[in-house]
Amino acid sequence: MPRSTPAPRTGRPRSAAADAAILAATREALVELGWSRLTLGDVALRAGVAKTTLYRRWPGKNELVVDAVAELFDELELPDRGSLAADIEGVVLRFAAILARPEARSGLMAVVAESTLDATLRERIRTSIVERQKRLVREGKARAQRRGELPPDPDPEAADRSVDLIFDVVAGAVVHRSLVSAGPVDEVWVRDLTALLLAGLGSGPAGR
Amino acid sequence: MPRSTPAPRTGRPRSAAADAAILAATREALVELGWSRLTLGDVALRAGVAKTTLYRRWPGKNELVVDAVAELFDELELPDRGSLAADIEGVVLRFAAILARPEARSGLMAVVAESTLDATLRERIRTSIVERQKRLVREGKARAQRRGELPPDPDPEAADRSVDLIFDVVAGAVVHRSLVSAGPVDEVWVRDLTALLLAGLGSGPAGR
DNA sequence: ATGGTTACGCTACGACTCGTAGCGAAAGCC
DNA sequence: GGCTTTCGCTACGAGTCGTAGCGTAACCAT
Numbered sequence: 001m002p003r004s005t006p007a008p009r010t011g012r013p014r015s016a017a018a019d020a021a022i023l024a025a026t027r028e029a030l031v032e033l034g035w036s037r038l039t040l041g042d043v044a045l046r047a048g049v050a051k052t053t054l055y056r057r058w059p060g061k062n063e064l065v066v067d068a069v070a071e072l073f074d075e076l077e078l079p080d081r082g083s084l085a086a087d088i089e090g091v092v093l094r095f096a097a098i099l100a101r102p103e104a105r106s107g108l109m110a111v112v113a114e115s116t117l118d119a120t121l122r123e124r125i126r127t128s129i130v131e132r133q134k135r136l137v138r139e140g141k142a143r144a145q146r147r148g149e150l151p152p153d154p155d156p157e158a159a160d161r162s163v164d165l166i167f168d169v170v171a172g173a174v175v176h177r178s179l180v181s182a183g184p185v186d187e188v189w190v191r192d193l194t195a196l197l198l199a200g201l202g203s204g205p206a207g208r
Numbered sequence: 209m210p211r212s213t214p215a216p217r218t219g220r221p222r223s224a225a226a227d228a229a230i231l232a233a234t235r236e237a238l239v240e241l242g243w244s245r246l247t248l249g250d251v252a253l254r255a256g257v258a259k260t261t262l263y264r265r266w267p268g269k270n271e272l273v274v275d276a277v278a279e280l281f282d283e284l285e286l287p288d289r290g291s292l293a294a295d296i297e298g299v300v301l302r303f304a305a306i307l308a309r310p311e312a313r314s315g316l317m318a319v320v321a322e323s324t325l326d327a328t329l330r331e332r333i334r335t336s337i338v339e340r341q342k343r344l345v346r347e348g349k350a351r352a353q354r355r356g357e358l359p360p361d362p363d364p365e366a367a368d369r370s371v372d373l374i375f376d377v378v379a380g381a382v383v384h385r386s387l388v389s390a391g392p393v394d395e396v397w398v399r400d401l402t403a404l405l406l407a408g409l410g411s412g413p414a415g416r
Numbered sequence: 417a418t419g420g421t422t423a424c425g426c427t428a429c430g431a432c433t434c435g436t437a438g439c440g441a442a443a444g445c446c
Numbered sequence: 447g448g449c450t451t452t453c454g455c456t457a458c459g460a461g462t463c464g465t466a467g468c469g470t471a472a473c474c475a476t
Contacts, residue, residue: 011422219451
């Protein structure tokens, strides 16, 4: 989904294969070069298309990288493992696996950095990535409430706030752990995180 | 601290004022241009020094920005407000205030993104920023344990894991909330976050 | 088929930034 | 005063940027 095309009814249609090739080439370049040394000319070369074709579809490097990275997160799913704790551990491990890939690491943080001065880009990130993955939190929460592991929400407004908060805490913690602290997101860490989320600080990381 | 100078005993000494001017100019340029459009030539011009002087002190843009941003977080302190919950709320609000500044937003995320392909830069970030601010968690935790709000740690190894986890969860949540989700870190959100940290998911955001 | 319309590949362009080299002058220690 | 290092300045080749112009290719409507 490069951009919202007004869908012209006539003329030569845009090649869908070119889209896929460009996004794949972008991820490949992210792995080898990182964000700063990635150039659109290089991406065009890898994808086997002309540089001008690239500029016809995306406004610039930032938007291209957002679309290339967003595809990575669409494969996320919430496995039903029978309990809230197990569900959380499962999805966090999958999320961490995606974040371990270099194209996700360098691409995601770079566009977030760029979005601080570009409201349009920020909105693109929000709709393409953030809002899209909140479905995981909603699903996991509803599942836990059906199981009786979580109390029902007092009102819809509080429910929304709860979803937003959980999403920021979980996603933020995993991102910070793997990208900033540069520590492993392994089973030990995930178990500690889940314990903290479920029971709070009082229990401590060793208690379980 | 541009870099570890071997401290030559002879010759003209490096101007300390130039260091400060360069770092301040870097932050100023980050505000106006963001990371990608920031050029070292422009920073040198703003700081009133020659471009060559800049290259003599820092290897490149990444290292310069790390140092410029690291200074911002040194002003963080942990106010003693009498309870663990109040302490957390206080430091989170201060942290968010720093993250609200454009020079911190764009600079921090950009260098984190760059560090994914540069182990040296990653280490520089870890020592200059991350490890330095973990003191807040250690202090807050020790204080709460003295008050009896938190149980003592079973062993030093578990204590370290606990500090790392709390730091990633708190810092990650605040960063994710303000930079990725682009939501406000206000008193309402901080209260919900603190409640989640202390009591876990069971209580919900409305319970307090 | 034929003509209309749009996408495509290709080439070329001026403007800009990069990081480095070389120079003479300035600033501090012996 | 003599030595050493930093400083400001200028200049340089290399590389990237985003755009314009052109002829060709692909699809739709008649």
